[in-house]
Amino acid sequence: MKNTVLTLQKQKEQGDKIVMVTAYDYTTAKIMEEAGVNTILVGDSLGNTILGYEDTLSVTMEDMIHHSAAVARGVKDTFVVTDMPFMSYQTSVYDAVVNAGRLMKEGRANAVKLEGGVEFAPHIEAIVKASIPVVAHIGLTPQSVNAFGGFKVQGKDVEAARKLMEDARAVEKAGACMVVMECVPAKLAEKISRELTIPTIGIGAGAGCDGQVLVYQDLLAMYGDFKPKFVKQFANVGDVMRKGIKAYIQETKEGTFPAQEHCFGIEDSVLEKLY
Ligand code: KIV
16 A cells, blocks of 8 residues: 555554654665555664764765665655755755755655754745645754754653644644654653644654654664664664674685585586687
8 A cells, every 4th residue: 555645644543553664775665665664764864874974964965865766766655754954954944945845856755854843834834835745853853963962852841841842733733744753751742642633753752652763773783883762673683684794704715605506607618618
């Protein structure tokens, strides 16, 4: 079944949890679709997991377009959401629309995601007016790591919780089709999820959200630089890869790889004629 803004909305209404996962390339996107996720996020977390940066701030529009287009080529039915990188929308509403358009035209995304609440409602509204679905991202917004002074749980006191509620209401009113909530206390995220009519997707926001998202290298134990509290490792693909590569090294050194079945043949008579 093709996943669209309409089917994702219906999932919320029917209490059917939405499953989102990150992917940044063709092969992984195909595997995610075969496994049956509803939506793939081409996150700017690729700055950390693919490009090896400390944070997401150096990720460019060109990086996002390149990876988004690769993911889009790998899927047929999965809804592809692509992140707007740092400074591609914060600068003006005009820049937000132009860059969202590029992610759709060149990156072949089905929706764009941007970080921010009340302050970015005008940007969301303008992008939506251009017929581009927008996923908002509130709570811990990693592009603001320097302003936050680190990666911290958001919305813990009354003032911060109120701000988060206001952010959620503002992005829904501006026309966002979904909202990601990152590092938000579970009970607050559940309250917001009940109040909003659009689906909420949690990451470190508890089970009361309408769906969940995780970075795939985190959930498959492939990325060891740090492990946030909210990550569950569902499989140890990192270990499987290390074992596979070690076996390849060993057999190459021993000369047992490549074996006969991996080699191309030639008639001896051809070889004999060489001298
Ligand atoms: O970039 C990303 O992967 C994200 C998720 C952590 C929600 O924004």
